[in-house]
Amino acid sequence: MTTVASGSGVGPLLRGWRERRRVSQLELALRADSSARHISFIETGRSRPSEDMILRLAEHLEVPVRERNALLLAAGYAPRYAETPLDDPAMGSLREGMERLLHGYEPYPAVVVDGTYTVVAANRGIAMLLEGLPEHLLTPPLNAMRITLHPEGLAPRIRNLREWRGHLLAQMERQIALARSEPLRKLYDEVAAYPLPETGGGDVTDPAPHPHFALPLQIEHEGRVLSFVSSISTFNTPMDVTVAELAIETFLPADPATVKYLQSLTP
Structure with missing residues (x-):
């Protein structure tokens, strides 16, 4: 089950992953074909990222698949990745x-x-x-x-x-x-x-x-x-x-x- 910390928006979660990976806003922006200003706005909640932007940032930050779903949920989107039981046909x-x-x-x-x-x-x-x-x-x-x-x-x-x-x-x-x-x-x-x-x-x-x-x-x-x-x-x-x-x-x-x-x- 994917969970999201209570009261945490997608911005703080993305900032946490970026800091965990020790990547600057500028470096992440260059990797994701964005701008440091836009990354800053996302992290502070001034800008709501699109689904594609969340997944792109998650990819460059090597966020595990389970946590990518958590990021999408925190931004108000549906999870992208299923969690199918191994005994499912x-x-x-x-x-x-x-x-x-x-x-x-x-x-x-x-x-x-x-x-x-x-x-x-x-x-x-x-x-x-x-x-x-x-x-x-x-x-x-x-x-x-x-x-x-x-x-x-x-x-x-x-x-x-x-x-x-x-x-x-x-x-x-x-x-x-x-x-x-x-x-x-x-x-x-x-x-x-x-x-x-x-x-x-x-x-x-x-x-x-x-x-x-x-x-x-x-x-x-x-x-x-x-x-x-x-x-x-x-x-x-x-x-x-x-x-x-x-x-x-x-x-x-x-x-x-x-x-x-x-x-x-x-x-």
Whole structure:
């Protein structure tokens, strides 16, 4: 659902996004083929921007799709972008495409999450890593951040937990800075407050015979330490709020031993 701060017109909202992006009125005007005077008038409420102008400014300010709807509502216009539930029949081809992608990536782990890290879909590689976790963490809706950082979740199995935890919290901080999401802020406050497990490897990255080209996730599974680097993909030019907030995270084996072990599990 798109929300607008009470009493906030479109001008203050646009000014907030411009300041958040550290862009001057003149720079924004040049990008949007306007004038600094007109941008100033919009921000102070002396001028009511057109729908097209709001969307143009939002594009140049990289405003998330959900918040573009909020800007339009604040200016008295109808939202431009739908928010279609993922289980809607209209999303059938998208769901099928994601399922094929996840299945094709096996035996390596891959997962799809929404804007608050609720797990939308996952493959058998992810299911393997979650084996043995308590039921209360695996009861839908699953949350990837909660499962990873909870002291009863994957955290005790992660050998370089301090580094990986720092990476995940920094990732969430960047997202919160880019989008005003109260649910994401609440999730961050929750997982950041989790204590570090008293047991488990979770202090330093294990020495590896192969140099790391990115921070690895080093996680124990049945007495072995598996090593992965992750990659996150999003959809280009989304026209739906739901699609705009989906992210596909794939975990690439970071060493030959992890490749060999995962492939040995493939029928």
